[in-house]
């Protein structure tokens with residue numbers, strides 16, 4: 003759009019035509035106060051706080067609804083404006099309880115700030131205030147009606163933003179009230195968006211209300227540990243008996259890929275961290291019962307048993323199962339530990355998507371993966387399978403917002419009428435299980451349509467869909483775990499022909515990271531086959547075993563047959579997830595690192611109590627390939643992080659940890675006087691790499707950033723901006739440098755988590771909030787609570 | 792929920808008058824109220840379905856308008872205007888008189904369910920203030936005597 007030039011408070015500025023005056027002012031650093039205006043939501047013009055003077059216009063104008071016009075001369079501060087704003091505040095305060103000392107929003111309330119600024123504290127109204135007790139609308143949402151200033155932000159964010167439409171306004175004028183959809187309670191997605199968008203303390207959360215004062219918390223920006231989308235979340239922490247307790251989660255600073263979006267899990271399901279079920283001491287099984295042990299005892303037991311098994315039965319008798327929720331550094335370290343310390347390729351994890359097939363189909367293709375940010379402004383999106391509203395809430399939000407604000411064209415293909423069909427320009431409900439056939443049809447195999455059509459969905463409709471898609475430029479193609487193996491390849495070939503970008507959906511916070519970091523029996527980091535010569539072979543001091551190892555299910559079978567004698571499970575619960583008979587593991591020596599006594603931990607011989615992702619540093623890679631930094635927020639007495647445990651076990655097994663983690667002065671090679679064929683006498687590559695990037699060598703083997711250095715140096719695609727990462731930005735990795743990926747993803751091993759909005763694998767079971775929400779929805783109809791009127 | 796044939800007929804033609812379905816909401820609510828006596832939960836749900844709105848949205852609209860109600864009203868619904876023009880011409884006394892005469896307060900109905908009394912904002916009859924609306928009938932230039940006459944007349948009609 004053409005630009006227009008306006009004058010604000012004597013400053014000339016040029017902005018695109020159509021810009022709202024309030025945004026134009028903001029762009030030049032002038033803050034116009036507002037309550038009801040919220041960027042990205044429809045305009046309301048309800049609160050009249052944003053009144054400004056515009057030359058030649060008779061009355062004060064609302065800056066939030068006035069688009070700029072050429073030559074406009076605007077004044078944002080004057081005696082007249084001040085009086086007007088003050089008067090508006092007096093009206094707002096007329097029935098406001100002013101219970102700031104006990105209000106959750108006290109200290110970070112927009113009404114407090116305005117009142118402070120305009121000095122409208124004196125009340126001219128002598129009438130009794132209209133009181134109404136606080137109401138609980140859902141396990142998550144509480145409403146304190148008298149505090150409400152009727153800005154309608156909550157209604158708009160719930161309707162327009164979430165597409166839930168659970169809040170409305172009843173009556174009119176001064177007697178208007180915000181009302182929930184089920185008369186006296188809410189039935190909704192429990193995301194808490196309405197609560198955090200409320201400028202005052204009218205909507206409060208069950209998790210945080212009356213718990214603390216905002217200034218008593220320390221705020222740490224880190225990454226959500228639930229689904230694979232990678233929302234930034236700001237955790238408010240406070241001292242508690244057990245360490246630092248997380249009391250609040252939000253993203254009010256709108257940093258990160260998610261802006262201010264968080265779903266219930268990111269916003270409230272941090273409470274597993276302080277669940278009473280957490281293990282606080284290492285446990286060693288003694289005559290069938292767990293006995294508390296010291297760290298020394300536990301680590302000694304683990305190291306000596308691992309060594310024993312290696313000595314008696316060799317490396318094929320040990321195996322490792324890694325996690326979807328441990329950091330990239332931990333995953334990388336774990337597979338390095340497997341391959342170098344245990345000399346085995348018996349390592350796997352719970353796979354929720356066929357990332358190897360994805361990587362191999364994209365090998366060598368530049369710029370072919372889409373980031374979470376791309377979903378927000380792509381002109382067209384094709385979504386095949388999955389139900390993002392439940393399984394990838396941020397992705398669903400990005401898609402909805404893109405359709406709403408940028409009129410993106412959304413094509414949905416699914417065997418169920420998923421909620422996102424409401425935003426779709428075209429929705430094809432294909433026959434159950436026919437996602438693969440549909441893709442083959444898109445790729446040009448006309449006969450494949452037979453399997454996808456239904457009485458409601460004709461062949462013609464599918465042909466039209468294919469034609470429409472072929473005409474979409476800059477298409478982003480998103481697909482769920484319904485597509486695996488050859489179907490992934492077919493889809494990618496179809497999309498690449500027209501320059502599309504792709505997202506492959508994996509389920510957990512670091513599922514993609516686990517895959518990228520090589521938690522596979524046949525693949526090293528970057529999906530490189532263990533059988534080929536890679537930079538890891540050149541770089542690591544010890545030999546990498548060349549034959550592929552056992553996958554997760556094969557390990558379980560081997561254990562049952564007594565061939566696998568030791569199993570090291572890091573942050574995973576294979577017994578419950580893969581429905582393994584616990585007796586299968588009864589003969590093996592099992593070590594589990596976890597927060598809780600899960601089904602797998604309870605049959606272990608040694609259990610180590612572990613810190614979760616909110617309690618440590620590191621990086622996560624979301625399902626799109628965006629890498630972000632974790633920051634330590636919470637703290638829980640007695641636990642250690644997985645990284646430290648792995649290093650310690652290696653150390654106790656007598657392995658030189660320098661060969662595992664590049665720390666202390668040089669890197670892994672030069673300072674150890676190793677000389678081996680081609681590389682002998684070569685400079686320390688790690689040190690050179692660090693120096694080139696102005697990075698310091700790390701001084702401790704327990705410092706995960708030392709591992710990140712190596713990851714960035716060696717793992718294809720991960721040479722991203724460290725500065726960006728450190729400043730809390732998300733850095734998109736490209737699979738382009740991957741050229742050797744094998745694509746042997748073993749589609750049959752992919753097991754989707756099928757989480758809903760209110761579940762989160764094993765972890766979710768330990769969240770009181772998620773449990774209470776699930777109980778609530780299971781126990782419908784809910785009991786009568788305080789009526790809404 | 793099914794409405795009378797006449798109302799169903801009306802609905803199907805009315806829907807075609809507007810570009811979006813939801814636009815038919817307010818007139819339909821009025822007709823339903825007249826037919827059913829009130830906008831019951833069932834009626835709200837029905838009209839929400841037909842207009843592709845949520846129940847909540849329909850309730851929002853109902854609560855906005857004082858002429859739409861969710862509870863059954865009296866057979867004779869007295870809406871007495873007490874807004875400025877009427878006020879200047881003695882609406883307060885008129886309203887007080889109605890209260891006394893019917894023996895009920897604002898927004899209350901007589902035990903026999905015959906009369907409902909309600910104080911409302913301007914009904915657009917300022918030129919003939921003070922005014923009231925009884926169901927869809929306007930009564931203007933009111934005096935206490937006129938009110939007695941009106942109420943007594945209605946009572947008598949009912950007794951017959």
Ligand code: SF4
Pocket residue numbers: 143159160161164166167168169188190191192193194195196197
């Ligand atoms: S919690 Fe989310 S879904 Fe529920 S009412 Fe608030 S905004 Fe709407």
Ligand code: SF4
Pocket residue numbers: 149150151152153154155156157180196199200201202204205
């Ligand atoms: S509850 Fe909060 S967000 Fe909603 S209208 Fe009231 S003040 Fe605004």
Ligand code: SF4
Pocket residue numbers: 226227228229230231232233260263264265266267268269394395396397
């Ligand atoms: S969408 Fe995913 S990453 Fe974001 S808050 Fe929810 S669970 Fe966490």
Ligand code: FES
Pocket residue numbers: 035036037038039046047048049050051052053064065066067
């Ligand atoms: S911010 Fe402009 S009217 Fe509320």
Ligand code: FES
Pocket residue numbers: 872873874875876877878912913914915916917920921922
């Ligand atoms: S003020 Fe009573 S009809 Fe207008």
